[in-house]
Amino acid sequence: MLSAVPRRVLLSGRRSIQQVRFGSHAAHDAHHAPAVPESFGKGFYMSIAAFTGLCAFYKFTVSDEKEPLVTRIINKYHxxxxxxxxxxxxxxxxxxxxxxxxxxxxxxxxxxxRPYAYPEALNQGSPWNITAGWATGDLTAVKAHMEAERARLDALRQGN
Incomplete structure (x- = not known):
């Protein structure tokens, strides 16, 4: 008769027996991480200590004849x-x-x-890469010399 019962039914019966004997989550408890006690951490306690220390410092810096420290600092700059x-x-x-x-x-x-019509002319333009003849002296003599040189070189190229 045992062979007539399907295997799935037997497994589900075994699980139900485990659930009754060990509780409903007994099989799954092994998969969970253990509980870790949680605390507020160092930052929380340090901020509470800093606030308390600042309150105590403010309380002790105030005297009967003087204003509070913060008021004195504000008045110093004001x-x-x-x-x-x-x-x-x-x-x-x-x-x-x-x-x-x-x-x-x-x-x-x-x-x-004063050759400039306005003072900003001294600052306009780059001091480098200036084209010949811009913002300099008279270059007509240089231009005439270069044209004569070019004519002489053209004559040499033609064989004269």
């Missing part, structure tokens, strides 16, 4: 606003004088000794 205002005034005056001088320079008539 009181320099008069100094900053004086510096800004001097700086503004210097920039205005420089602008006035520049306008005088640009609006003045161009003398023969």
């Amino acid at each position: 009181s320099q606003s008069a100094l900053w205002e004086a510096r800004n005034t001097v700086h503004t005056k210097m920039v205005e004088e420089a602008a006035h001088d520049r306008l005088l320079f640009e609006e003045s008539p161009i003398p023969k000794s």
